[in-house]
Amino acid sequence: MAEQLYNAIFVGSIYALFAVGFALVFSVLDILNLAHPVVFMLGAFVALFFMSTFGVPAALAAVAAFVLTGVFGIFLDRVAFAPLRRRGAPPLSAMISSLGFAIVVIRLMELRYGPDLTSYPTGSLPQTVLQIGDARLDGLRLLIIGLAILLMAALTYVVRATQLGRDIRALAENPRAARLLGVDVDRAIAATFFISSGLGGVAGALLGFAYNAIYPQMGTPYELKAFTVMVVGGMGSLPGAVLGAYILGIGEIAALVFLPAEFAELRDALAFGLLFLVLVIRPRGLLGHRTADRA
Amino acid sequence: MRTRLFAATAAVAVVLAACGGGTPGAQPSASAGPKADIKVGLAISLTGAANIYGPAQQNGAKLAMEQINAAGGIGGAKIALVVEDDASARDQGITVFRKLINEDKVTAILGPTLSGVAAGAHPVAQQAGIPVIAISNTGVGIVGKCDYGACDWIFRASLGEETALPAALKAAKDKLNLKKVVLMFESDQKFASDGADIFKKAAADNGITIARTIPYKTADVDFSAFVTQAKGESPDAILASGLAGTASKVLVEVGKQFPQGLRVVGSNGFNSPAVITAAGAAAPNMIVGTAWNKASTDKANADFVKAFKDKYGSDPDQFATQAYTAMIVLADAMKRSTNVTDKAALKKALEGTKDLATPLGAFSFTPEHDVKQPVFVMTVKDGAFVPFN
Numbered sequence: 001m002a003e004q005l006y007n008a009i010f011v012g013s014i015y016a017l018f019a020v021g022f023a024l025v026f027s028v029l030d031i032l033n034l035a036h037p038v039v040f041m042l043g044a045f046v047a048l049f050f051m052s053t054f055g056v057p058a059a060l061a062a063v064a065a066f067v068l069t070g071v072f073g074i075f076l077d078r079v080a081f082a083p084l085r086r087r088g089a090p091p092l093s094a095m096i097s098s099l100g101f102a103i104v105v106i107r108l109m110e111l112r113y114g115p116d117l118t119s120y121p122t123g124s125l126p127q128t129v130l131q132i133g134d135a136r137l138d139g140l141r142l143l144i145i146g147l148a149i150l151l152m153a154a155l156t157y158v159v160r161a162t163q164l165g166r167d168i169r170a171l172a173e174n175p176r177a178a179r180l181l182g183v184d185v186d187r188a189i190a191a192t193f194f195i196s197s198g199l200g201g202v203a204g205a206l207l208g209f210a211y212n213a214i215y216p217q218m219g220t221p222y223e224l225k226a227f228t229v230m231v232v233g234g235m236g237s238l239p240g241a242v243l244g245a246y247i248l249g250i251g252e253i254a255a256l257v258f259l260p261a262e263f264a265e266l267r268d269a270l271a272f273g274l275l276f277l278v279l280v281i282r283p284r285g286l287l288g289h290r291t292a293d294r295a
Numbered sequence: 296m297r298t299r300l301f302a303a304t305a306a307v308a309v310v311l312a313a314c315g316g317g318t319p320g321a322q323p324s325a326s327a328g329p330k331a332d333i334k335v336g337l338a339i340s341l342t343g344a345a346n347i348y349g350p351a352q353q354n355g356a357k358l359a360m361e362q363i364n365a366a367g368g369i370g371g372a373k374i375a376l377v378v379e380d381d382a383s384a385r386d387q388g389i390t391v392f393r394k395l396i397n398e399d400k401v402t403a404i405l406g407p408t409l410s411g412v413a414a415g416a417h418p419v420a421q422q423a424g425i426p427v428i429a430i431s432n433t434g435v436g437i438v439g440k441c442d443y444g445a446c447d448w449i450f451r452a453s454l455g456e457e458t459a460l461p462a463a464l465k466a467a468k469d470k471l472n473l474k475k476v477v478l479m480f481e482s483d484q485k486f487a488s489d490g491a492d493i494f495k496k497a498a499a500d501n502g503i504t505i506a507r508t509i510p511y512k513t514a515d516v517d518f519s520a521f522v523t524q525a526k527g528e529s530p531d532a533i534l535a536s537g538l539a540g541t542a543s544k545v546l547v548e549v550g551k552q553f554p555q556g557l558r559v560v561g562s563n564g565f566n567s568p569a570v571i572t573a574a575g576a577a578a579p580n581m582i583v584g585t586a587w588n589k590a591s592t593d594k595a596n597a598d599f600v601k602a603f604k605d606k607y608g609s610d611p612d613q614f615a616t617q618a619y620t621a622m623i624v625l626a627d628a629m630k631r632s633t634n635v636t637d638k639a640a641l642k643k644a645l646e647g648t649k650d651l652a653t654p655l656g657a658f659s660f661t662p663e664h665d666v667k668q669p670v671f672v673m674t675v676k677d678g679a680f681v682p683f684n
Binding site for chain 2: 003004007008010011014107110114115116117118119122129138141207211212213215221222224225252253256257261264265267268
């Protein structure tokens with residue numbers, strides 16, 4: 001039981017790390033960035049590149065993943081979103097544009113690395129196991145849970161308490177008003193993409209560490225989960241995304257543990273039934289607010 | 296309209312051919328000068344979910360084609376592969392089969408990669424009367440008894456799960472005295488859930504109790520909870536039916552949660568070098584029934600492995616080997632056929648394939664057109680597949 005709770009918290013942490021980046025862009029710019037899974041995948045590959053080519057330790061490779069995918073996020077914005085924004089295109093166009101961008105990058109990565117699984121060099125990851133009573137807890141996962149919480153706390157601090165965060169929130173309220181009030185809107189947008197993608201990239205690298213299976217389409221399964229998490233938590237609410245992620249992670253595993261074996265097939269139905277229920281009872285999501293005061 | 300016209304032409308051609316009416320009108324005459332190429336379609340997944348396998352299949356088939364042509368082809372005529380991407384999708388597979396048959400006028404088709412796609416595409420060839428060799432479909436209902444009706448134009452060169460899984464489970468039971476197991480399977484993949492049914496039957500036949508069945512989905516990302524659940528039953532082994540993507544995740548988790556080791560009897564999805572790499576230290580837990588032993592010193596196999604390595608710079612995998620073998624089997628039948636472009640004669644020649652030396656071992660077709668070959672039950676040692684026994 002303790003093991004399953006640990007599993008659930010781990011899964012929730014990974015969902016959360018993925019979803020906050022997704023939610024950040026949505027909350028600030030009102031667009032669903034469907035290229036987020038690509039950023040996630042690139043994070044894992046950046047870490048792989050640094051570790052296998054330069055023999056860099058895993059921790060440093062994760063930092064490299066953050067920085068490089070962050071920069072990639074700015075590039076993504078320039079290519080897929082900025083031209084549409086200038087023309088005042090509807091959010092749906094931006095969503096499709098990011099989807100196209102994602103497919104192109106995935107195909108390019110498949111051309112370069114092949115669609116097959118790749119792994120980190122052997123012995124490059126810590127292999128500690130914590131034995132608590134009967135339960136065997138993977139040390140690496142504990143580290144990842146800790147890091148995820150730390151990163152999310154840092155994000156909250158940046159958004160709530162720094163000048164940059166105030167700029168980003170002003171932008172979320174109203175881009176025009178923000179510009180009139182002297183906010184450097186372009187810088188705030190770039191920062192939003194840097195942070196969002198950097199977090200996605202780190203999540204990818206950490207997940208790569210946890211499962212040691214890296215492949216161009218590795219981000220895709222998280223997309224639907226991230227949607228769910230955002231809707232449950234409240235569209236565009238960062239604490240909501242985190243809460244939603246842990247609810248989904250714990251919900252999925254609780255369904256597995258408590259459903260009788262004959263009904264095991266219903267696990268996903270239960271998890272997504274939750275989504276449905278939230279939508280019916282509280283369309284704004286658990287921590288959703290009116291558009292005006294979110295982010 | 297265009298397609299219908301083509302279909303009609305093809306149907307007429309088939310009738311003519313079946314009546315012994317010589318070459319269909321659409322085929323260029325092969326009487327004088329350099330003989331026209333014999334076109335063979337290769338429909339594989341180069342993109343989409345199964346794009347892991349397509350490129351390997353293409354490499355295997357191409358190598359065989361080059362070797363056959365270099366050795367004089369089929370009575371002087373060269374084989375020309377027409378490669379089409381089925382995109383891992385059933386509809387695309389159907390379109391591609393239609394194109395190969397109606398526009399390219401191929402003599403035979405190899406493929407498609409996935410069993411699910413085959414279920415849609417094979418009926419197209421069946422209707423047109425074009426021989427097909429399935430090169431990687433291991434699901435049920437590919438040959439013999441097919442859901443869509445008669446499938447007597449379809450052959451299979453890929454060892455089915457109905458043969459491979461029971462062989463692996465039997466070998467594991469004989470050696471490890473298995474009594475109680477847990478079955479995990481990828482429930483949203485037909486192929487994997489068929490595998491689960493085969494495992495259930497094989498377990499019952501061998502007097503093994505399945506203490507718990509744990510379904511999971513292709514999109515599941517974390518397997519710790521499933522394996523913890525399995526651990527609760529203290530099984531003697533885990534039976535797992537899934538594709539390569541989830542296979543390594545199952546193995547990695549088993550490695551973490553069973554430090555003393557626990558055998559995982561896996562389906563065909565486990566049978567991939569990439570799974571060994573991804574599973575790392577946990578890979579030696581696996582037992583899998585396979586169609587091929589890369590290390591076999593059998594001449595046909597050793598020559599193939601060397602030629603593949605020389606050409607592509609990497610080792611072949613089973614998908615490449617089966618595609619290669621199917622080309623060899625097809626060429627052998629073409630040589631024995633009374634008339635290469637006569638599809639009915641080619642079908643008859645294929646049916647006569649007996650103990651042909653291939654990298655998979657002595658290769659024959661059963662009366663149901665299924666492959667008859669040795670089954671290799673393998674495990675992993677030092678990062679490579681080795682025989683389990």
